[in-house]
Amino acid sequence: MLGLRVIEPAAEAGSRLVWSVAGLVQAVADTLAARFPVCVVRGELSAFMRAASGHCYFSLKDAEGAAALLRCAMFRRAASLLDFAPADGQLVEIRGRLAVYEPRGELQFVVEGMQRAGAGALYEQFLRLKARLEAQGLFDAQRKRPIAAFPRRIGVVTSLGAAALHDVLSALARRSPQVEVVVYPSLVQGADAPAALALALATASQRAEVDTLLLCRGGGSLEDLWAFNDERVVRAVAACSMPVVCGVGHETDVTLADLAADLRAPTPTAAAELAAPPLAACLESLAVLQRRAGQRLHGALDTQAQRLDSLSLRLARPLEAVRARRQQLALLGQRLSSAGRRLHERRGMQLEQLARRQVRAAAVDAQARSRQVDSLEARLNALDPQHVLARGYAWLTGPGGVVVQSVRQIEVGAPLQATLADGRADLSVTAVTPTRHG
Secondary structure (H helix, E strand, C coil): CCCCCCCCCCCCCCCCCCCCHHHHHHHHHHHHHHHCCCEEEEEEEEEEEECCCCCCEEEEECCCCCCEEEEEEEEHHHCCCCCCCCEEEEEEEEEEEEEECCCCEEEEEEEEEEEEHHHHHHHHHHHHHHHHHHCCCCCCCCHHHCCCCCCCEEEEEECCCHHHHHHHHHHHHHHCCCCEEEEECCCCCCCEEEEHHHHHHHHHHHHHCCCCCEECCCCCCCCCCCCCCCCCHHHHHHHHCEHHHHHHHCCCCCCHHHHHHECCCCHHHHHHHHHHHCCCHHHHHHHHHHHHHHHHHHHHHHHHHHHHHHHHHHHHCCHHHHHHHHHHHHHHHHHHHHHHHHHHHHHHHHHHHHHHHHHHHHHHHHHHHHHHHHHHHHHHHHHHHHHHHHHHCCEEECCHCCCCCCHHHCCCCEEEEEEECCEEEEEEEECCCCCCCC
């Protein structure tokens, strides 16, 4: 028992010491207090319970997996100083003292302080990585894709031996038996799990044979779920070619893979329920669509039936159609004849108007021509040489009928002929006297 050595008091010579139960338990308690005044123990929380009084009771399991268990009690004053919420599976370091619970004679550890051990460092690492990936936009709501409403095939990335796979398959078989399931096996815990998970996600993305991909694992401590906080896994989730539903751990467990996924589910079973609608709901939706399609089809058939009836009625009375066409033709003939007469009358009136206008124009033109002729005649008479001769002038010509215009053309004794208004006279030049300016 934790290397405990029990030293019994020496018996008096010739006598035997007999312990009472309370005395022996008290002696053991005193020995423990003297041997282990203050201890710090590291282990995994188990069966953690907080009583109504505020006291906490739990067991601490060996962190290395050895079959050792230490019962612990943490009273209200110490519990009020905790800066986190203890939960089963957490790796913690507790500080306190060993004691014996006298009513049952059981060894217990009275806890005076508790802090997260590996979980504390891991949580800080979780927060740092979360901040960095969030700054890069891997968790943005804008990049979240909607989950397929009616998937035909769903992929599951998890361990073949995990209870999560059984839960997912059971939920889908119960609710959505019409959906085919493709499993991409992978480790989900341990040092090799991140690489295996990233490879399985990349394989599913490359094959692109499913409509929705589920990333699942059952509950566990922060260390157990740490593979889903690995940057390789988070980036593989964000890079998937199809929507990803992440159902890792319990409802209170949140991993970085949950934040990068298109939809987070509190458990693997919930992930299956969110990824595929129930068969009954699908059948009901199909029934609604069938009713709507039937109503629209019947409406279209009724409309076409009415059109057919109307066309049938029109074809059933061809004589009426012919009679109507004849009436239309007769009316058009009358309108054409009337229009022809009116056009002829208009043309006749236009011709009469043009004839009257032509007569008036011809008369006006004749008068203008007559006045022009009179004017030309008067001008011609004014230029008639006979009229000039009548005013006392004579027209002289020399031999050969050459008109004499200058004294230079005349020689003394030359014969001339003078043409007068009432006859001609033969002349003989006796003298030639030029004018001075000549």
